[in-house]
Amino acid sequence: MKRGRHNPNQLQIDFLASFRRMLISLGGPEKLPANESLFMRMTDQWENTQVMPADLLFQKSPVEAVVFRLQKNDRDSGTERMQFPAELIAGEIRGEQGLTGFSAKFREQGWVILPAELSAMYKNLFLNILTASVGLEHLYPSRPALLEEAERVALAAMLPEEEIRKFFGLRLSRFPDSFRSEVVNYYNLPFDYVLKRANHVGLVSEQVIEESRNNTQPLRSTILRRPQSSRAA
Numbered sequence: 001m002k003r004g005r006h007n008p009n010q011l012q013i014d015f016l017a018s019f020r021r022m023l024i025s026l027g028g029p030e031k032l033p034a035n036e037s038l039f040m041r042m043t044d045q046w047e048n049t050q051v052m053p054a055d056l057l058f059q060k061s062p063v064e065a066v067v068f069r070l071q072k073n074d075r076d077s078g079t080e081r082m083q084f085p086a087e088l089i090a091g092e093i094r095g096e097q098g099l100t101g102f103s104a105k106f107r108e109q110g111w112v113i114l115p116a117e118l119s120a121m122y123k124n125l126f127l128n129i130l131t132a133s134v135g136l137e138h139l140y141p142s143r144p145a146l147l148e149e150a151e152r153v154a155l156a157a158m159l160p161e162e163e164i165r166k167f168f169g170l171r172l173s174r175f176p177d178s179f180r181s182e183v184v185n186y187y188n189l190p191f192d193y194v195l196k197r198a199n200h201v202g203l204v205s206e207q208v209i210e211e212s213r214n215n216t217q218p219l220r221s222t223i224l225r226r227p228q229s230s231r232a233a
Contacts, residue, residue, distance in 0.1 A: 020106050024133045024147050026126060027100035034098030038113065043106045046089075056091035057116055063090035066131045073157040074135075082135035082153075085110045090131070092116040092123070103130035110134035121188045128154035155197040159187065164194070168203040175212055 020043055025035045042053060067084055074082040087109045093099060094116040101114040112130045114123060133150035140146035167183055180191045187194055195212060198204040 021104060023103040023105060023137050024130055024143065024150065025100070025102045026130075031098065031100045034096075035100060035102040035113075038093070038096055038099055039102060039104050039106075039111070042111075042113070046106070052089070052091070053093070055094055057094065062127060063088055063112055063131055066128050067135070069157050070128070070132055070135060070153065074153075077156075081139060082132075083138055084135045088112065088131075088134070090127075092118075101126050101130065103133045105134070105137065121184075121190060125154075125158075125189055125193060128158055132157075151193075151196065152200055155193060155200065158189070159194065159197045161201050163187075164198050164201060164203065167194075168198040172204075173208050173211075 020039075022032070022036055022039060025032045027035075045051065045053065067088070071082055071084075074080055085105075085108050088111075089106075089109055090112040092114045096115060099113070099115045101118070102111075104111040104113075110131075112127065112134065114126055114130070118126065129147075129150050132154040133146050136149055136153065137146060140149055167179075167186075172179075175191070175195075183194050184191050192213070195204055195209055199206065199209055
């Protein structure tokens with residue numbers, strides 16, 4: 001039998017795959033190269049100097065609060081699946097062309113990086129989803145499965161079931177602009193993600209979500225009542 005040829009390049013590829021790997025890249029496949037390129041540059045800099053880029057706007061406090069909430073919700077649900085590394089590198093970068101946001105692992109660190117230009121509601125949402133993906137990655141080697149579960153876990157922590165039932169308890173199937181605006185301003189989260197959470201707890205069907213997605217139109221400025229908050233940038 002002919003022996004397989006030793007391929008040192010493949011060994012290097014396998015080593016790097018476990019040493020430094022992307023978990024979730026936000027946006028479509030065309031966004032992945034920009035996210036991966038930034039991750040490579042940041043980790044190379046960290047490896048060589050142990051210094052983060054000067055334009056990384058935060059590193060610890062916001063993500064620590066998210067980890068605390070995710071872990072508490074995990075314990076309260078009785079699943080205790082979340083496993084976070086001892087060190088998390090997290091922050092937002094301003095002016096990075098093509099960056100959409102990602103979570104990743106580098107050595108024993110978890111990384112969560114977002115573009116600073118995101119509006120407040122999306123920044124908070126994606127910070128929760130990406131952080132959840134770091135805690136769940138040991139259970140979901142598939143990126144699509146990891147993203148789906150990270151969304152589910154993050155939304156469960158951000159939107160308690162009893163709160164969701166206040167809006168969707170009547171099993172609504174149509175969502176006028178006034179209702180959408182009220183939900184968005186109450187939660188400071190995009191309506192589609194609140195609708196996902198309602199689906200997760202059985203208050204909205206997949207068919208209703210699909211119909212809502214197909215019939216979505218931009219919210220008019222002349223909504224029936226003024227938003228109570230303008231926190232979203």
